[in-house]
Amino acid sequence: GQQVMQIPQYQHVQEGEDFTTYCNSSTTLSNIQWYKQRPGGHPVFLIQLVKSGEVKKQKRLTFQFGEAKKNSSLHITATQTTDVGTYFCAGLLMKPYGQNFVFGPGTRLSVLP
């Protein structure tokens, strides 16, 4: 069935290292959103990408939407301990009779000081 996948499931990095998580869909997405969830917290919206090939930056975070609108990535430059958490992508998948908003399983990031 239609689903959104993310890799890796876990990532441990040393503070200052870069980090990338990848999001892949089995079908074309209308858009994709990224959320961050701190340990014990709730998901917080980071950004939305809509256009094919779109790239957006937020300080040390760079988000990309693939040309085919089936994949996306989040890259963090020079990680900090405040980046710890789980990063989720969420895609809007079109169905014949409506639409389906699906979260990926998330990538849990640990940053060692």
Added chain:
Amino acid sequence: DAGVIQSPRHEVTEMGQEVTLRCKPISGHDYLFWYRQTMMRGLELLIYFNNNVPIDDSGMPEDRFSAKMPNASFSTLKIQPSEPRDSAVYFCASSLADGGTDTQYFGPGTRLTVL
């Protein structure tokens, strides 16, 4: 703005009991979503409402689950009877426009434990 408010924050109950989770969305938001989060299944969309009307409840796992939104400022998710496998964190979220195309604001969640 207080954000999305959920109550209770923690609920511990015994198998077979009825559980009611409550949510107050952000004022003015037309969409309300109920999610369930577990380690095994991640974040699952259970149901969502538009202007108090349920639009898609295909994610509701069983007939034991029901959700209502009697007015724009209040929604409930009820589990009756509850089972241990219902143990999870339940999030409510709201958005101005369709959550698939607009920011969803999540509440702090209700951590449910069914013994």
